[in-house]
Amino acid sequence: MRIHWFHLMPYQDLPEDFSSRYHSVWVDVPSDLFDPANAHRYYNEYLDELEFADQTGFDGICVNEHHQNAYGLMPSPNLMAAALARRTSNAALVVMGNSLALYNPPIRVAEEFAMLDCLSGGRLVAGFPVGTSQDTTYGYGQTPVTLREKYDEAHRLVIQAWTRPEVFHFNGKYTQLRYVNIWPRPLQKPHPPVWIPGSGSLETWQWVAERDYVYCYLSYSGYKRGQRVLDGYWEVCDKLGVDRNPYRAGFLQLVVVADTDAEAEREYLPHIRYFYDKCLHVYPAFADAPGYRSIASLQSGLVTGGAVGRPAEVRASMTWKEFVEEGYLVAGSPATVRDQMKDLIKDLNVGHLMVLMQIGNMPKEKTLRSTELFAQEVLPHLRSMWPEWEDRWYPRPVTAVAG
Amino acid sequence: MPSSAVAKTETVWLRNRMFRIQVWEKGSGRPLLFLHGGSGLQEWPSWLDPFAERFRVIAPQHPGFGESTGLEHLDDFVDLALYYLDFIEELGLDRPDIIGQSFGGNIAAEIAAVGTRHVGKLVLVAPTGLWSDDEPAADWFVMGREEYLRAVWYDPEAALAKGWASEPQDREERARQNLERAQRGAAEGKFLWPIPDKGLKKRIHRIKAPTLLVWGVSDGLVPPSYGRLFQQSIAGSRLVMIPEAGHRPMIEQPEAFREAVLAFLQN
Numbered sequence: 001m002r003i004h005w006f007h008l009m010p011y012q013d014l015p016e017d018f019s020s021r022y023h024s025v026w027v028d029v030p031s032d033l034f035d036p037a038n039a040h041r042y043y044n045e046y047l048d049e050l051e052f053a054d055q056t057g058f059d060g061i062c063v064n065e066h067h068q069n070a071y072g073l074m075p076s077p078n079l080m081a082a083a084l085a086r087r088t089s090n091a092a093l094v095v096m097g098n099s100l101a102l103y104n105p106p107i108r109v110a111e112e113f114a115m116l117d118c119l120s121g122g123r124l125v126a127g128f129p130v131g132t133s134q135d136t137t138y139g140y141g142q143t144p145v146t147l148r149e150k151y152d153e154a155h156r157l158v159i160q161a162w163t164r165p166e167v168f169h170f171n172g173k174y175t176q177l178r179y180v181n182i183w184p185r186p187l188q189k190p191h192p193p194v195w196i197p198g199s200g201s202l203e204t205w206q207w208v209a210e211r212d213y214v215y216c217y218l219s220y221s222g223y224k225r226g227q228r229v230l231d232g233y234w235e236v237c238d239k240l241g242v243d244r245n246p247y248r249a250g251f252l253q254l255v256v257v258a259d260t261d262a263e264a265e266r267e268y269l270p271h272i273r274y275f276y277d278k279c280l281h282v283y284p285a286f287a288d289a290p291g292y293r294s295i296a297s298l299q300s301g302l303v304t305g306g307a308v309g310r311p312a313e314v315r316a317s318m319t320w321k322e323f324v325e326e327g328y329l330v331a332g333s334p335a336t337v338r339d340q341m342k343d344l345i346k347d348l349n350v351g352h353l354m355v356l357m358q359i360g361n362m363p364k365e366k367t368l369r370s371t372e373l374f375a376q377e378v379l380p381h382l383r384s385m386w387p388e389w390e391d392r393w394y395p396r397p398v399t400a401v402a403g
Numbered sequence: 404m405p406s407s408a409v410a411k412t413e414t415v416w417l418r419n420r421m422f423r424i425q426v427w428e429k430g431s432g433r434p435l436l437f438l439h440g441g442s443g444l445q446e447w448p449s450w451l452d453p454f455a456e457r458f459r460v461i462a463p464q465h466p467g468f469g470e471s472t473g474l475e476h477l478d479d480f481v482d483l484a485l486y487y488l489d490f491i492e493e494l495g496l497d498r499p500d501i502i503g504q505s506f507g508g509n510i511a512a513e514i515a516a517v518g519t520r521h522v523g524k525l526v527l528v529a530p531t532g533l534w535s536d537d538e539p540a541a542d543w544f545v546m547g548r549e550e551y552l553r554a555v556w557y558d559p560e561a562a563l564a565k566g567w568a569s570e571p572q573d574r575e576e577r578a579r580q581n582l583e584r585a586q587r588g589a590a591e592g593k594f595l596w597p598i599p600d601k602g603l604k605k606r607i608h609r610i611k612a613p614t615l616l617v618w619g620v621s622d623g624l625v626p627p628s629y630g631r632l633f634q635q636s637i638a639g640s641r642l643v644m645i646p647e648a649g650h651r652p653m654i655e656q657p658e659a660f661r662e663a664v665l666a667f668l669q670n
Contacts (some may be wrong), residue, residue, distance in 0.1 A: 137596070137597070138545075139595075141596070141597040141598075142596075143592065143593055143596040143597075144589060144592055144596065145474075145589040145590070145592060146593065209526065242543045283545070285544070285545040285546070286549070289544060289546060289592070290584070290585050290586075290587070290588025290589045290591075290592050291585070291588060291589025291590075291592050291593065293585070295582055295585070295586060298581075298582055298585060299582065379629075
């Protein structure tokens with residue numbers, strides 16, 4: 001079992017009445033709500049938190065890519081991964097990831113990931129999300145109905161750039177290059193493990209299983225809803241004759257730990273609310289450009305704008321009990337959390353669990369406390385799960401560079 | 404060619420079966436092509452009936468709309484223009500007149516620019532295709548339902564009364580309509596995303612077809628000022644502004660629309 005520590009790097013100072021005054025936290029969230037002095041503080045605190053996760057034994061530390069929003073301040077996750085590479089030594093650097101269609105030309109991704117892999121001594125996990133509609137079609141102007149085709153072509157180019165030894169030309173529909181020959185190339189062979197974050201599109205399951213990658217379901221509607229998506233993924237694997245090795249799957253879960261269940265509610269509920277009420281306050285049309293989802297995915301009912309389960313108005317009035325019972329949040333004392341984690345890991349058949357422990361406007365001291373409790377009291381009890389399976393999708397780093 | 408009392412649908416295959424196209428047809432006489440906008444053409448529009456009394460009206464659904472296939476083979480407006488020149492040739496149409504509305508008007512202008520000798524007269528109803536930084540066209544892809552209704556119609560209440568914007572009560576029907584709307588948006592968006600300024604300005608000078616521009620005074624999607632832009636860009640063109648009409652003047656003011664357009668076509 002591998003547990004990874006995920007950061008979104010949210011902006012913590014949205015006004016109290018944000019959701020009623022503004023229609024979206026993403027795309028056109030007003031720039032006068034942003035104070036760069038706060039970002040200076042947050043970026044450094046967040047990097048401290050990720051380094052703490054490395055020190056306390058998490059298997060990976062995760063950063064991701066989003067644009068033009070107060071939900072997550074990492075338009076370039078590679079900058080964060082580079083900042084972490086030299087100050088961490090154990091955890092995998094899980095970049096979740098580079099939205100391939102947004103890089104022109106896509107070999108930029110091949111090059112920067114190769115740099116990160118060399119710099120970190122082979123600790124990179126290469127994540128390739130298609131990207132949210134907000135990010136890709138609205139923030140970056142990508143034509144919705146051709147986005148996946150463009151992403152697919154970019155992916156082929158990146159893999160070729162990593163693996164073809166000769167100088168080659170690439171005559172694609174979206175990218176034409178006469179001489180592809182990237183320097184550096186990644187340390188890991190044939191290339192870093194590839195994980196694909198998805199939010200429920202049916203096509204992604206097939207695509208991932210065919211390529212022997214890891215499918216990571218990243219959403220905020222918790223493990224009870226996540227079950228349906230991962231069930232769909234495992235069914236596709238069955239159809240393709242691919243084994244149900246749990247290390248083929250990743251899942252993101254919000255987790256908070258305190259000394260007691262009651263203390264967890266007292267300490268963390270305001271931050272959970274900030275996250276669900278403000279960070280996820282996305283204008284629905286931005287999350288669902290026409291053509292972004294295939295008709296088949298829309299018909300499946302598994303994808304909704306923003307993938308957040310219950311509609312916003314309903315979530316605003318949810319109680320702590322409901323957040324926990326519906327699986328949005330795993331929360332409580334270490335014993336409570338331990339049991340819930342074991343169940344969800346088994347039910348979802350997941351081998352790469354990503355925990356989100358800095359949530360919304362949760363301050364650093366709370367985040368570190370919750371993380372420490374998890375690392376000391378929960379993590380050791382989960383490590384030994386899935387002994388019968390081999391994890392073929394985790395970095396194989398070289399030993400530390402001397403002196 | 405016998406005239407028919409009811410519009411018929413037919414299937415047309417193009418380019419070695421690369422495209423399978425659904426076409427509405429009614430009337431006889433000189434060919435008049437109608438190119439629909441982003442709201443599609445699921446039914447024969449009754450406002451075309453008076454035109455079908457005088458012309459052979461042919462109204463195809465663009466690739467990607469309804470049951471028409473082949474969208475994956477078209478990437479931009481030049482592809483669309485060449486595709487429609489193939490269509491015109493396949494049907495053996497001799498210099499058809501073309502009415503195009505909104506996205507369809509954009510296509511019509513491109514056909515006339517690329518294939519100058521293959522079209523007769525041109526009627527552009529609130530076409531997309533030109534752009535003014537000072538007065539951007541609206542982004543209808545992000546509008547909520549209320550906002551969209553107010554932008555499209557001069558009188559949203561009247562449009563609602565005519566059933567143009569009703570939300571079906573049946574949940575399954577609503578879901579089906581949502582899917583259909585997503586499909587249409589995907590197809591239109593393929594050519595217009597993210598800003599509907601896709602090169603017509605480089606080609607519009609080529610249009611030689613006598614051209615009538617028609618605009619609703621209260622168009623909240625493509626600004627009425629764009630009527631002037633088009634009129635200045637197409638030599639000899641004339642602009643007719645229709646009061647108490649929004650983005651679909653042929654529906655909100657069918658008499659005024661018919662009068663202006665028939666007079667132009669039959670002149």
